[in-house]
Amino acid sequence: MNLSSTNIEGLGVRPAARRPAARSNAAVVRTRRLAPFAFISPTVALITVLTVVPIVMVVGYSFMDSAIVAPNPVFVGFANYLKVLSDPTFLLALGNTFVFISLSTILHLVIGLAFAMLLNTSLLSDVTKAIFRVVYILPWLFTIAVIAVVWRLIMDPYGVANYILTSVGILNQGVNWLATPGSAMGALTFINIWSGYPFFMISLLAALQGVPTVLHEAARVDGAGWWQRFRYVTLPHIRPVIISMAVLDLIWTSQQFALIWLTTGGGPLGATEMLSTYTYKQAFSSFEFATASASAVIVLLLTMILAFFYVRQQTVRD
Amino acid sequence: MSMRRRGGPRLLATLGTAAAMVVAMSGCSGPAPGGGPTGEVTIEFAQWWEPELPAGSFAGLIDEFQKENPTIKVKLLSAPFASTQQQMVAAAASGQLPDVVGLDGAWVSDFAKQGAIADLSPLLKADNFPEDQLASQVKVNGKTYMIPVVNFVYPLFVNNDLLQQAGVSKAPTNRSEFLDAAKKISALGGNVKGWALPLDTAVPNGIQNDVMSWVWASGGSMLKNGKPDVTNAQVKSGVEYVKSLYDADVVAPGALTMKEQDKVEKFTNGQVGMVIDSLAHITLIKKNNPSLDFTVAALPSEDSYTGKRGIPYASWGIGVSDKSAHKAEAAKLVEFLMGKDVNAQLSTLANGFPGNKTASPDFSKSDPLFKTAFDIYQAGYPANEFVGLPKSDHLQRTFDEQLQKTLTDSQSVDQTLTAVQSEWASVF
Numbered sequence: 001m002n003l004s005s006t007n008i009e010g011l012g013v014r015p016a017a018r019r020p021a022a023r024s025n026a027a028v029v030r031t032r033r034l035a036p037f038a039f040i041s042p043t044v045a046l047i048t049v050l051t052v053v054p055i056v057m058v059v060g061y062s063f064m065d066s067a068i069v070a071p072n073p074v075f076v077g078f079a080n081y082l083k084v085l086s087d088p089t090f091l092l093a094l095g096n097t098f099v100f101i102s103l104s105t106i107l108h109l110v111i112g113l114a115f116a117m118l119l120n121t122s123l124l125s126d127v128t129k130a131i132f133r134v135v136y137i138l139p140w141l142f143t144i145a146v147i148a149v150v151w152r153l154i155m156d157p158y159g160v161a162n163y164i165l166t167s168v169g170i171l172n173q174g175v176n177w178l179a180t181p182g183s184a185m186g187a188l189t190f191i192n193i194w195s196g197y198p199f200f201m202i203s204l205l206a207a208l209q210g211v212p213t214v215l216h217e218a219a220r221v222d223g224a225g226w227w228q229r230f231r232y233v234t235l236p237h238i239r240p241v242i243i244s245m246a247v248l249d250l251i252w253t254s255q256q257f258a259l260i261w262l263t264t265g266g267g268p269l270g271a272t273e274m275l276s277t278y279t280y281k282q283a284f285s286s287f288e289f290a291t292a293s294a295s296a297v298i299v300l301l302l303t304m305i306l307a308f309f310y311v312r313q314q315t316v317r318d
Numbered sequence: 319m320s321m322r323r324r325g326g327p328r329l330l331a332t333l334g335t336a337a338a339m340v341v342a343m344s345g346c347s348g349p350a351p352g353g354g355p356t357g358e359v360t361i362e363f364a365q366w367w368e369p370e371l372p373a374g375s376f377a378g379l380i381d382e383f384q385k386e387n388p389t390i391k392v393k394l395l396s397a398p399f400a401s402t403q404q405q406m407v408a409a410a411a412s413g414q415l416p417d418v419v420g421l422d423g424a425w426v427s428d429f430a431k432q433g434a435i436a437d438l439s440p441l442l443k444a445d446n447f448p449e450d451q452l453a454s455q456v457k458v459n460g461k462t463y464m465i466p467v468v469n470f471v472y473p474l475f476v477n478n479d480l481l482q483q484a485g486v487s488k489a490p491t492n493r494s495e496f497l498d499a500a501k502k503i504s505a506l507g508g509n510v511k512g513w514a515l516p517l518d519t520a521v522p523n524g525i526q527n528d529v530m531s532w533v534w535a536s537g538g539s540m541l542k543n544g545k546p547d548v549t550n551a552q553v554k555s556g557v558e559y560v561k562s563l564y565d566a567d568v569v570a571p572g573a574l575t576m577k578e579q580d581k582v583e584k585f586t587n588g589q590v591g592m593v594i595d596s597l598a599h600i601t602l603i604k605k606n607n608p609s610l611d612f613t614v615a616a617l618p619s620e621d622s623y624t625g626k627r628g629i630p631y632a633s634w635g636i637g638v639s640d641k642s643a644h645k646a647e648a649a650k651l652v653e654f655l656m657g658k659d660v661n662a663q664l665s666t667l668a669n670g671f672p673g674n675k676t677a678s679p680d681f682s683k684s685d686p687l688f689k690t691a692f693d694i695y696q697a698g699y700p701a702n703e704f705v706g707l708p709k710s711d712h713l714q715r716t717f718d719e720q721l722q723k724t725l726t727d728s729q730s731v732d733q734t735l736t737a738v739q740s741e742w743a744s745v746f
Contacts, residue, residue, distance in 0.1 A: 068411040069432055152580075157571035158509045158589070179572040181726070265520025268574035269722050277520075284407065286712040287428055 055300070061293035068289040080294035090295065092270050093278040100189055100274060101253040107193045108249055109242065112200025119201070120208040140198035148262035151191045152178065178264050181271040188264055188272050192256060200245055207241040208234065240313070247310040251303055275299050359647050360391040364406065365420030367634055367668070368396035375667050383654045390647045392418075410434035417642040418651050421464045421635035423456055423705025429637070430458040431708070436640040437461040441649035452656065453675045456635060456706045464706075466633035467655055468670035470598050471695050472527050473629060474618065477503075478611040480510065480591040489615035493532075493559055496592070496618040500568035503591035512568035514590045515560070516576040517718055517725075523578065525714040526704045527630050528594050529721065532556040534628030534701035535617035541703055546742035548717075549735045555620065557721065557731050564725045574722050586610060596632065597691050598669055604685070614687050616694045628701025629694065634668070671695055709745050716741045 061067035065076045084090050115136050119129050142150070154160045155177035162174030177187040211234055219229045257276035260266065266277040275295065283292035368376040380392050395416055397405065402420065409415045410429045419435070429435045439462045442449055449455070456464035476489045484502035500512025516524040530540060530553075538552030547553075563569055570576070570590050582599050584590040586607045594617065603610060619627055636655060638648040654660055662677035671692060672679060681689045704710045720734040720741075729737075 068408075069428065071413075071433065174571070176572045176574075179575040181574075184575070261520050264575045265518045265577075267517075267519040267719075267722070269719070269726065269728075281712075281715070284404065284711075285715055286709055287407070289411075 058293045058296055061290055062297045064290055066290060067293060069287055073290070076290075080290045081298070084291050084294045084298065089270065089273060090275075090278055093266075093273045093275050096185065096270075096272060097254060097274045097276075099185065100192070100256075100272075101250050103189045104192050104196065104253045105246055105249045107189075108197050108200045109246060111193065111197040112245075113204050113242075115197070115201045116204035116208055119205050136201055137198045139195050140202075142195070144195070144258040145262060147191065147195045148259055151194075152263055155187055179268055181269045184264055184268055184271040188260060191263065192253065192259060195259070196249070196253070200249070203241060203245050204238060207238040211237040243313050244310065247306055247313060251306050251310070254299070254303060254306075358389050358391060359644050360393055361418060361642070361644050361647050361651065362393045362395055362416035363418040363420075363651065364395040364397075364402060364409075364416040365634070365636075366397060366399040366402040367420055368394060369398055371667050376664075379655075379660060379664065382660070383651060386654070387647075387650055390650060392651060413641050415639035415641060417639055417644055417648040419637050419639060421456075421637045423464065423466075423633055423635060423702065424707075424710035426456050426464045426635070426637070426706050427458050427708040427710070430461070430463045433640055435463050435637040436642070436645060437463065438465060438638060438649070438652065441638065441645060442653065444646070445649060445653055447653045447656070451658070451674050451676050453673050454700060458706060464633075464635040464637045465652065465656060466673040467636050467661065468634045468665050468668045468673060469631045469695075469700055470596050470633070470668075470670045471629050471631045471691060471700065472531060472594050472596050473614040473616065473691050473694050475585060475593050475595045475603075476613050476615055477585065477588060477591045478613055480506065480588065484591070489613065490592075490618050491616070492618050492621045492623075494621050497559075497563060497566065497568070500563060500592065501566060504566075504568045510589055510591065511570040512591050513563060514570040514576065514581040514584050514593050515564070515573040516578050516581045517573050517722060518575050518577045519715055519718050519722075521577065522711065522714040522718040524576075525717045525721070526702055527578075527596075528581075529560055529717070530556065530703070531594050531617055531628075531630045531701075532559055534630060534703070536620040536623045537625045537628065539703060545746055546739055548738050548742065549732075554731060554735060557724070557735065560721075561724055561731060573725070585612075594630070597688065600685055600687055601669065614691050614694065616698065627698040629698045630702050631700040632702070633673070633705070634670070713742055713745060 061073075062080050063075055063077060064073035065079070067073045115132075118124075119133055119136070121129075124132070139147070156162075157174045157176050157179075161177065162171065165171040166174060175183060177183050215233045216229055219233050224232065255276060256274070257280065260272055260274055260277050261280070264272040266273040266281070276299075279292050279295040279299065282288045282295060363380075376396075377394065380394060384391060399422075403422065403425070406415065406419060406421075406425065406429075410425075410432055411434075413434065415429075415434050421429070421435070426435070438455075439449070452465055453469070454466050455462040456466070474489065480503050481489070481499065483506055484499065486499045486502055490496040490499045496513075503510060503512040515528050518524065533540060533553050533556035536552065536556070538550075538556060540546065540548050540550075540553050542550070564573070570581075570584055572580070581590070581593050582595060582603065585593045585595065586603045588607070588610065597614070600614075603612070616627055617629060636652050638645055638652065642648050655664065656674055658674055658677045661672045661674040662679055665672040665677065665679045666681075666684070669684065669688060670679075679688075679692070681692070704714060707713060717738050720729075720737045723729045724731055724734040
């Protein structure tokens, strides 16, 4: 901008003749100021339409009576929140969700790390590791619908799981894994762990491959054993990845819906009722969109707490 | 200046893209099509029927309608049932229902209360359509909001081979015979059970199809003057009977989370001797297991019952949007589909029974079991008291959850029915 002005003045143009040029410069300045906003406008428009507007609408519904289904819903303040928070089914779903996401995340991490270390070992040949890599990652390739159907068949009272367990003498008779209140949550969590560990495995494998081998060699020279090398060399290096993955997994698992809906539907007797299934039933079975919105906002707030820790972790890393 | 030359087009392109996107997005919720310049009217018809019918057959019927009514064009909005349901719920709430809508009985009450669907009687009367030809009409507060176009009944499916192996000579006709047959089939061993009871709470239609059907088959009712009455003797007897079947260990394991498709699969695989199922599944069962020898029979009633038997059904219902600007044209389409010949044709295509009493489906090319089922249907009456009730899905789920407590001995039948009565009363 300064360059243009200097050039014009340097040419000795008279003020009257400079007026159009000055206007032109002002336009350039305006354009350049607006340009960044124009560049981000598609993204802003998308985020606004796809994220901000729906969230604002759902928050709005959560404060209304008979939202969506009534032509003139009335503002009721926090009544829907009080109704949801005092609903025993919601509290049951909250507890179940806590158990489900905690167990899933911990075991995703343990299994993912174990398999990642196996794939990172120097004790196996590259071909063997490649085969294991393909086998271990298979669960990740199936869609949730396929996973649900396959595991419903495996865990059927007359399915493969019971056949094997009774054949080897672990069980005397088959168990209704997904239909018995005592085993349904465990069975569902198992399926979720099976379907989700490969993502941890791949991420942690990448992190393990970034640990300098010289550190391991130095530790070995100093007399450190396997456990000490893992604890004092490997773990500190991959800790940031572990924390990030764990927080992300907590968020993702808390939003799990399709797997639960397609396997147990929240039953039997509410044993696998989660916040996601509770919210869905409120909306599309009871047509209580206001309480469903209140429940969804509570889930959003809980998820935002996790997201806050994730962002803070990322900021610390940076 | 050179910077300006480079930046200008880019800026314009960026702004143009953003503007185009906003326009495109706003176009997603554009107004429904209406009248054309030549007096031609386009109406929208949202339903899940077309994907379930032989390819091109439904479009053929609509073409026929357009030939008969050259000034009316029909735009079919077809999607599977589940997505149609979600779209219709949202559209009804926002007052954007298409002109003509395929309806399930479970949606009617809520849509009517929202003012989303129109009273059909005045529309049909205006065209002098003979309403007495309609097999049934779904009413809310005395007004007709849905007309069942095709009905799919749920008779008793019986595996003839298993029945024979168990030493049972004929399909059971009453509850005692059914329990006896179920016990004998279960005694065959080899993972075979007498009956299947799908009680998955995700889609709790097992309550209407597999539980309340026992009540309706004996002429019972769960309503009194349109209000819940689930603590009456008939419902109690039905629930106690289901409990007795469960306790006798004649029910396929996994009932508490079993889905309807599991029930069909188990019957198809010969793991279950008897199920209450939709006629629509006959083709599927025969396709998946051509060697399965099975038949259909009327639902068993109470031993002493001699009256007409209610047979559960599901419908392809039809309604008209109350916000439609072309209600008269929409009504013409409804009348066309409910006409004697077209209704018979559509029922034949759908393997269902006509909503027009005077229509006769053509069984000449159908499986003989459809004719058997039609005779059962005509000997009894279609019974599904959940049709037209508010929050029908929710009511069934409530019943389902309480029934599961009874089956697992957490509470008595009386406690279950009292809890259901209380929950249902709060909805009404």
